[in-house]
Amino acid sequence: MYIQQLYTGCLSEAAYYIESKGEAAVIDPLRDIDVYLELATERNAKIKYIFETHFHADFVSGHLDLAKATDAPIIYGPGTETKFPVHIATDGEPFKIGDLTIEVMHTPGHTLESSCYLLKDENGKDHCVFTGDTLFAGDVGRPDLAQKSDEITTYQLAGMMYDSLHAKIFPLGDDVIVYPAHGPGSSCGKNLGPNTYSTIGEEKEYNYALKAESKEDFIKVVTDGIPPPPQYFPINAKINKEGYDSIDDVVLTGMKAHSITEFKKLMQDDTVIVLDTRRASEFTQGFVPGSISIGLDGRFAEWAGSLLSFDAPMLLVTDAGKEKESIIRLARVGLDKVQGYLDGGYEAWKNSGEQSDMIIDIEADELMMDIPFDPNLVVVDVRKPTEYADGHLKDAVNIPLNDMTDPGSMANIEDNQNVYVHCAGGYRSVIASSLLKRQGIHNIRNVMGGWGKIKEQEKAEVVKEANVLN
Numbered sequence: 001m002y003i004q005q006l007y008t009g010c011l012s013e014a015a016y017y018i019e020s021k022g023e024a025a026v027i028d029p030l031r032d033i034d035v036y037l038e039l040a041t042e043r044n045a046k047i048k049y050i051f052e053t054h055f056h057a058d059f060v061s062g063h064l065d066l067a068k069a070t071d072a073p074i075i076y077g078p079g080t081e082t083k084f085p086v087h088i089a090t091d092g093e094p095f096k097i098g099d100l101t102i103e104v105m106h107t108p109g110h111t112l113e114s115s116c117y118l119l120k121d122e123n124g125k126d127h128c129v130f131t132g133d134t135l136f137a138g139d140v141g142r143p144d145l146a147q148k149s150d151e152i153t154t155y156q157l158a159g160m161m162y163d164s165l166h167a168k169i170f171p172l173g174d175d176v177i178v179y180p181a182h183g184p185g186s187s188c189g190k191n192l193g194p195n196t197y198s199t200i201g202e203e204k205e206y207n208y209a210l211k212a213e214s215k216e217d218f219i220k221v222v223t224d225g226i227p228p229p230p231q232y233f234p235i236n237a238k239i240n241k242e243g244y245d246s247i248d249d250v251v252l253t254g255m256k257a258h259s260i261t262e263f264k265k266l267m268q269d270d271t272v273i274v275l276d277t278r279r280a281s282e283f284t285q286g287f288v289p290g291s292i293s294i295g296l297d298g299r300f301a302e303w304a305g306s307l308l309s310f311d312a313p314m315l316l317v318t319d320a321g322k323e324k325e326s327i328i329r330l331a332r333v334g335l336d337k338v339q340g341y342l343d344g345g346y347e348a349w350k351n352s353g354e355q356s357d358m359i360i361d362i363e364a365d366e367l368m369m370d371i372p373f374d375p376n377l378v379v380v381d382v383r384k385p386t387e388y389a390d391g392h393l394k395d396a397v398n399i400p401l402n403d404m405t406d407p408g409s410m411a412n413i414e415d416n417q418n419v420y421v422h423c424a425g426g427y428r429s430v431i432a433s434s435l436l437k438r439q440g441i442h443n444i445r446n447v448m449g450g451w452g453k454i455k456e457q458e459k460a461e462v463v464k465e466a467n468v469l470n
Contacts, residue, residue, distance in 0.1 A: 001100060001121060002043070003128070005179065006035060007196055010299050011059050011332065012186035014196055016130055016179060018119065020098025025049040026072075027117060027130050028181050029062035031247050032328045036062070037069060049095055051075045051102065053132025053181055054114040055240045057145050057233035058188055059301070060334045063240075065247055077115025078106045083242045089115070105168045107134045109161020110141030110188075112152070116168065128177035129200075134161065135169055136180040137202075138193025140209040142226055145188075145233060154226075158219040165210065174201030185299065187230055190222070227384070230402065232305035232333055239334045247331050254327035254338035258315070260352050263342050266315055272339075273308055276317040277326045278346065280430035284359040284446055288317055288342070288349055291357075293434040296322060296329065298427040305333035307405055307431070316341040317349075359433045362445045364453035367420055368460060378417045382432040383424055383451065389465035391455060401428045404435045413441055422447035422454060 002019040008030060016027040017039055024045040026036050040047050047070040050063050054077070063074045064084060074086040075095070089095075091106040099122035107116050110133040117130040133141035143157035176199060182188050183196035193206075204210055212218035258266065266272055267290070276283055276291040277300065283293040294303050296318075308314070314337055318326050323341045330338060342349060350356055370377055379396040381388050388398040399410070401423070413419060419441060423429040426448055433446050447454065454460055 001127070003119075003179075004039065005196065006030075007183065008332075010329070011301055012183045012192070013059055014179065014181055014183060018097060018100065018102070019043060019045050020100045020122075022046060023048045023096075023098045025051060025095070025097050025102060026066060027051045028053055028056070028132065029066050031060045031062045031065065031244075031332050033062040033066045033069060033247075036066060040070075046070070047072045048097060049073060049075055049102070051095075051117055051130070053077075053116065053130065053134075054111045055080075055237045056133075056181075057229070057237040058182075058186065058305075059332050060236055060244060061240050062247075064243060068246075075104075077104055077113050079108070080113040081241070105129070107131075107161075107164035107168050109143055109157055109164045110134055111146050111157075112160075114141070114164075118172070126172055126176050128179055129169070129172060130179045130181075131169070132181045133188045134164065135178060135203060135207075136182060136186075136189050136192045137178065137195040137198040138207055139189035139191055140165070140207070140222055142189055142229070143222060144226055145229060145237070154223055155219060158222050159215060161222070162212075162215045162218040169200065170204070170210075172200045174199060174204070176200045178203060187227070187233075187302070190226055227386075228402075230302065230306040231405075232310070235310055236305070236334050244334070245336060247328070250331050250336045250338070251324060251327050254316070254340065255324060256340035257323075257343035258340045259343055260349060260354065263315060264354075266313075266339065269313070271312050273312050273314045274317065275304070275308070275314055275326075275330075276346070276434075277322060278317070278319050280427055281361075282319075282346075283430055283434070284361050286350060286356045286358050287346060287434075289355060289357040290438055291317060291434060292438060293430050295427065295430070296326060301329045301333045303401070303428075303431060304330055304335055306402055307435070308335060310335060310337075312337065314338045317346050320345060357437060359430065359437070360445050361448050362420070364447055364449055364457050367422075367445075367447050367454065368457045370418075370420075371459075374418055376417050378413065378419055380413075380419055380421045380432070381423075381451070382421060382428050387424060387451075391451070391462050391464050393454065394461040394463050399432075401432050404432055410436065410439055410441060415443075418443045418445070420445045420447055422450045425450045425452050 089104040101120040103118040105116040144154040178198040274291040382401045
């Protein structure tokens with residue numbers, strides 16, 4: 001028996017490779033499938049099955065490309081409807097991988113087709129369960145993402161999840177390993193724990209949702225305080241259900257190098273997005289005017305999916321050698337319309353004498369010094385409302401980064417105001433500053449180190465929103 005968790009940190013996503021006696025299965029693959037093909041080749045194995053736990057909303061799955069490359073069938077749980085060929089398993093249906101057996105466990109709740117896969121060893125003993133978005137380490141999947149929103153409510157799905165957990169998961173032995181589809185930071189749950197795997201026993205003891213004393217208590221605890229899902233979730237779920245272009249075709253189109261002249265000509269189309277994937281600290285020092293900064297070093301794909309239009313053509317500015325990585329990571333969330341990149345990157349743009357823009361970086365102590373003496377100063381805190389509620393500067397305006405695609409969110413910022421932008425550590429604030437610039441707001445300072453540095457300042461007047469926290 002060989003099991004490998006293939007974890008992608010920027011999406012908090014876990015795919016799995018399972019193998020026995022030269023036969024392998026992949027569970028919840030990402031769209032860029034080379035890692036699974038290479039692993040099977042290295043281990044002299046053939047991928048026999050591709051299992052999907054549900055229609056993922058936070059990334060585009062690699063099921064179609066992997067099936068094409070391996071001739072392996074795509075397995076979904078009961079109740080699945082797709083526009084491409086799949087094997088719709090029955091509840092309890094077994095699949096053999098060498099000496100191992102993978103058994104389907106239909107567990108509706110996160111979505112209607114959600115299913116877990118129970119792996120039994122060569123002796124028929126329960127070894128581990130791949131729980132998808134049904135059960136995480138420390139949390140359960142959010143029950144508000146069903147695609148048939150007119151037919152079923154969040155309350156009903158939460159009730160289904162309670163029934164699924166108690167009928168299918170609770171009876172498993174405490175030593176059975178839990179392998180979920182996501183880890184900390186994922187928006188597919190409310191507040192996932194720090195681990196990417198667990199055991200049934202640990203979840204029964206520590207998972208807040210599993211400790212609910214009744215079905216009604218469970219429904220209340222899992223539905224209270226669910227933040228709005230990122231805007232790209234329904235788009236990705238639809239793509240996973242209906243199909244998509246081959247990633248090889250997407251990369252081929254995106255890997256076109258444009259000269260500065262060609263790049264400028266393409267930029268004349270007002271619908272074109274120029275995305276700069278360099279580090280935030282490099283972006284602020286100079287960038288192509290109108291660019292949006294989303295650095296590869298952070299939760300890149302998640303923020304790209306949350307903030308960028310899926311219908312708009314896109315041009316890239318990247319560090320040398322990072323063009324293909326940028327294209328692939330955008331494709332992971334269904335952003336497929338990359339039309340090429342700036343040949344030579346920003347350095348070529350700067351050295352050619354073209355006009356550049358920049359964002360002024362300041363330290364937290366400089367902000368503290370400016371506040372008493374600048375009546376036009378406004379602090380814009382772009383963290384989530386819960387982060388803001390847990391502590392923020394007095395009079396700071398909370399405009400969460402997720403909301404900044406709406407020009408109306410900046411309606412209260414006046415032309416004469418000096419805007420100081422911060423987040424928790426500095427990544428989101430540069431994204432926000434680039435969006436503000438793009439909307440014509442230029443009196444901007446980016447506070448380096450964000451709230452982490454601001455709250456350390458002796459003069460910082462910190463306010464907490466107790467009513468929100470409770």
